[in-house]
Amino acid sequence: MSTSQPQPYQLTDNAYPFVPSTAEHNRLEQQCAALNELMLDKPIRAPLKNSQKILDIGCGTGFQTDLLAKMYPNATIIGLDMSPVPDLRPKRDNVIYILGEFNELIEKGHELLQPGTFDLVYQRMLLMGVTSWPQHLESVKSLLKPDGYFESQEMDFWKMYDRDNNLVSQEWHFLDVATRGPAEQGLNLKIAEVLPEHLSQAGFEGVQQEKFPMAFQKGWKERPETEKLAVYLNWACRPWWRRFFEKGAREGEDAEVLYREFERKVVDGEVGVHGLFVATVGRKA
């Protein structure tokens, strides 16, 4: 089934494939608003007290950066992105934007990214922007004050559940195919499931996860908070998933057939499936 909306954004062959444009910014704004609704309008789960400095890595359009600034008016919020943040809203006095790639900025010792200075390092939907989680977490940890928090919020599409939370995807080979191409570029699209282990290995304590059912079809009456995200995912996920299959299909596998199976089973939903949106929080020891 085709979407009623035209392909809204462009993709490249880079590890992080989305091309910044008005259409892409529109996608990110919709995604953020829908995810906040999914999180029952409690978009930050780290138990912060008296924060002075917060970093939003890969801040995109600054949607969450702005929200953080509103939620924590006494803190300085630094939004960092390798693409310029578009001018979509008035910038609050407690927001500073930095343009650049995270690791490069750390390596260069950017003056606003000094070790041991942050109460919270936050990131949302960075799973396609991190090619080495151990290195990434080392950098994050170095930026945090002792007892500072790291919070990562990522989608997990790789296990699917029915409306009664039964796992239904054990035999869905197409899900594995979809992760192959990005894996060759160093990306771990299944990071949400193993992030607690990575955080513990990196020396974080009190690691916790909260999981939010993420549906692809609207009309889940018992879970009204999934509605906005379902509407968004139903158009937005199609181009990027088609690309996953194009990259991941091997000899004897037909990318288009696999993509159609994904559309039928997941997006247009024979069984009304959902994945998970996962907030992972850890404290620097």
Ligand SMILES: C[S@@+](CC[C@H](N)C(=O)[O-])C[C@H]1O[C@@H](n2cnc3c(N)ncnc32)[C@H](O)[C@@H]1O
């Ligand atoms: C999927 S978007 C999410 C944006 C925002 N966090 C949100 O939830 O709307 C990922 C963002 O991270 C940025 N990004 C990806 N990898 C990055 C990196 N290594 N350093 C800096 N920014 C990065 C991209 O430019 C993009 O704006």
